[in-house]
Amino acid sequence: GENVEQHPSTLSVQEGDSAVIKCTYSDSASNYFPWYKQELGKRPQLIIDIRSNVGEKKDQRIAVTLNKTAKHFSLHITETQPEDSAVYFCAAPQGYKLSFGAGTTVTVRA
Amino acid sequence: DTAVSQTPKYLVTQMGNDKSIKCEQNLGHDTMYWYKQDSKKFLKIMFSYNNKELIINETVPNRFSPKSPDKAHLNLHINSLELGDSAVYFCASSHGQGVAEEQYFGPGTRLTVT
Numbered sequence: 001g002e003n004v005e006q007h008p009s010t011l012s013v014q015e016g017d018s019a020v021i022k023c024t025y026s027d028s029a030s031n032y033f034p035w036y037k038q039e040l041g042k043r044p045q046l047i048i049d050i051r052s053n054v055g056e057k058k059d060q061r062i063a064v065t066l067n068k069t070a071k072h073f074s075l076h077i078t079e080t081q082p083e084d085s086a087v088y089f090c091a092a093p094q095g096y097k098l099s100f101g102a103g104t105t106v107t108v109r110a
Numbered sequence: 111d112t113a114v115s116q117t118p119k120y121l122v123t124q125m126g127n128d129k130s131i132k133c134e135q136n137l138g139h140d141t142m143y144w145y146k147q148d149s150k151k152f153l154k155i156m157f158s159y160n161n162k163e164l165i166i167n168e169t170v171p172n173r174f175s176p177k178s179p180d181k182a183h184l185n186l187h188i189n190s191l192e193l194g195d196s197a198v199y200f201c202a203s204s205h206g207q208g209v210a211e212e213q214y215f216g217p218g219t220r221l222t223v224t
Contacts, residue, residue: 034212043200049212051210093210097158098213099155100152100153102150103153105151
């Protein structure tokens with residue numbers, strides 16, 4: 001969305017390596033930053049989110065970091081596995097709606 | 111199964127026709143949404159209802175009309191379908207009205223206009 005920029009648009013990593021996706025947002029009032037994963041032909045599903053009162057959150061192999069000053073947040077996937085192959089979307093509030101990034105297609109090579 | 115469900119899963123129709131997509135959630139959520147995902151995977155909000163009341167109405171052609179008969183259902187009716195309407199339409203729901211909550215998506219309806 002125009003409020004959220006996401007990079008890169010595609011990412012290919014070797015199995016076992018790490019993957020990092022970055023997003024920037026423009027609304028300084030934003031205080032909630034979710035990440036959704038969409039496998040091929042499936043629905044988007046929330047995998048992790050972070051609120052503006054913390055700088056980092058981890059859940060097993062995934063972590064999200066937030067820099068409110070710079071208005072950017074990142075998703076980190078460690079020890080990537082084939083099942084991590086999917087499209088990942090970041091999102092941030094834009095007023096009363098959630099604005100999604102354009103998505104990153106992650107391919108994990110065996 | 112507790113979930114967000116949509117019907118139909120696939121819809122193929124000709125230009126100019128009118129069609130509807132139905133959505134139901136049994137999660138007890140107060141807010142429901144319609145999103146359009148185009149061929150480039152871009153997810154864009156179209157409408158949102160909270161307890162049957164329209165709260166988000168994005169810049170969407172008037173040919174699209176949502177209807178929420180109760181807070182568990184949100185349907186989407188599309189008049190005079192055009193080629194550019196071809197996309198996957200996702201219904202979603204969330205517990206409260208605020209954006210700082212997880213949204214649960216339905217399986218999607220792939221609409222193809224020929």
